[in-house]
Amino acid sequence: MPKEIQIDLFLELSKTNPIIDVRSPGEYEHAHIPGALNLPLFSNEERAEIGTIYKQRGRVKAVQRGLEVVGPKLAGFAKFALALKSDNILIHCWRGGMRSSSMAWLLEQVGIECTLLTGGYKSYRGHVLKSFEKPLKIVLLGGYTGSGKTDLIKLLKEQGEQVLDLEGLACHKGSAFGAIGQGEQPSSEQFENLLSLEMEALDGEKVVWIEDESRNVGKVFVPEPLWRQMRVSPLVKVETPFEARVERLMRDYGSYPVEMLAASIKKIEKRLGYDKCKLALEACERGDLEIAAQISLLYYDKAYGNQLETRFGETLPHLPSVNFDGGNAVEFVERLKKIAQDINFGAL
Numbered sequence: 001m002p003k004e005i006q007i008d009l010f011l012e013l014s015k016t017n018p019i020i021d022v023r024s025p026g027e028y029e030h031a032h033i034p035g036a037l038n039l040p041l042f043s044n045e046e047r048a049e050i051g052t053i054y055k056q057r058g059r060v061k062a063v064q065r066g067l068e069v070v071g072p073k074l075a076g077f078a079k080f081a082l083a084l085k086s087d088n089i090l091i092h093c094w095r096g097g098m099r100s101s102s103m104a105w106l107l108e109q110v111g112i113e114c115t116l117l118t119g120g121y122k123s124y125r126g127h128v129l130k131s132f133e134k135p136l137k138i139v140l141l142g143g144y145t146g147s148g149k150t151d152l153i154k155l156l157k158e159q160g161e162q163v164l165d166l167e168g169l170a171c172h173k174g175s176a177f178g179a180i181g182q183g184e185q186p187s188s189e190q191f192e193n194l195l196s197l198e199m200e201a202l203d204g205e206k207v208v209w210i211e212d213e214s215r216n217v218g219k220v221f222v223p224e225p226l227w228r229q230m231r232v233s234p235l236v237k238v239e240t241p242f243e244a245r246v247e248r249l250m251r252d253y254g255s256y257p258v259e260m261l262a263a264s265i266k267k268i269e270k271r272l273g274y275d276k277c278k279l280a281l282e283a284c285e286r287g288d289l290e291i292a293a294q295i296s297l298l299y300y301d302k303a304y305g306n307q308l309e310t311r312f313g314e315t316l317p318h319l320p321s322v323n324f325d326g327g328n329a330v331e332f333v334e335r336l337k338k339i340a341q342d343i344n345f346g347a348l
Contacts, residue, residue, distance in 0.1 A: 006119060006123075007118070010117045020085050021038050022099045022103045023093055023094055023121065024042055024044045026041065026044040032190070033092075034193055036092075039077060039103070046069050050066050051061075052150065072215045076105065082110060087317075089115070092114050094121050121329065125189075128193055132192075135229070136137035137211055138230060138234075139336075140211070140230060141153065141234075141238055141291045144304055145249075145301070146240070150322075155332065155333055163208065164199070165211075167197055167213070172185055172217050174218070176268045179264075180252070180260050181256060188219070189217060207337075207340045213230075231311075232333045236321065240325065249297070253293075254289050262281055272295070322339070
């Protein structure tokens with residue numbers, strides 16, 4: 001009989017052993033343990049059929065149909081697992097039921113030791129949600145759109161600092177233009193899975209740098225416990241000249257089709273105002289993307305400025321800041337590290 005283990009040990013073993021997720025392709029594609037391989041016992045259609053049989057005709061008939069479906073696939077399952085060349089394979093389904101147990105039984109017949117996750121993927125999700133309660137010494141990088149916060153996050157990571165790159169995990173840059181040039185966003189559930197993996201690797205005694213974000217990053221949301229920590233964390237303002245910010249936006253977005261940029265501008269028409277939106281769209285149409293960028297920045301500047309005013313009130317002018325013009329990377333990181341060293345996290 002394969003042994004069953006709890007989620008903490010399961011994830012520890014996954015650092016050196018492969019995980020096989022035997023749920024259907026649809027379940028896996030929606031969200032899965034990062035790094036897990038999908039070896040579905042049933043296709044999406046087969047799972048739906050067997051579920052219907054279970055509800056209408058009972059467990060025995062459902063199991064019989066399941067055996068009919070799985071039988072012809074057994075050799076393929078064994079071949080897949082043997083190709084992993086691992087002495088121990090970690091297996092899970094949704095709740096740690098028949099699908100994972102059946103796969104483990106088969107693989108043990110061909111000499112592969114298997115370990116099952118108690119409670120299946122459902123227990124993993126409980127672990128993920130709990131992980132967001134981990135206390136962190138967060139320092140936020142704030143600043144107007146185009147000021148280079150994302151570049152600084154990357155520089156900090158390159159220099160050995162701890163970061164949580166929310167935009168990178170979400171495949172979205174946060175604004176109405178944020179999807180341009182990015183891959184498909186993960187589901188909210190998969191975003192949480194990826195974020196949890198990053199958070200668990202962080203040292204809670206050291207500073208963690210996070211870009212100041214809205215609660216939503218595109219279509220995904222920062223989990224509530226982490227968001228609460230972010231909202232009370234100290235913030236460092238990144239100051240960048242308006243002209244340099246326009247140049248950065250041109251570098252980031254100027255090479256994409258005008259139709260994409262125009263569609264993004266249309267998303268903020270109500271907040272930008274009809275007249276300004278019209279001017280920005282006309283600038284796009286005649287290829288004057290710099291003017292379109294300037295108009296859009298004025299909207300984002302006002303919105304973010306109001307947000308900072310609401311959050312920090314009279315203390316806003318006294319927030320620490322760095323002037324970032326894309327110069328010496330090590331110098332900027334050292335300045336940020338010095339600011340973080342002077343923060344009394346115990347008083348927050």
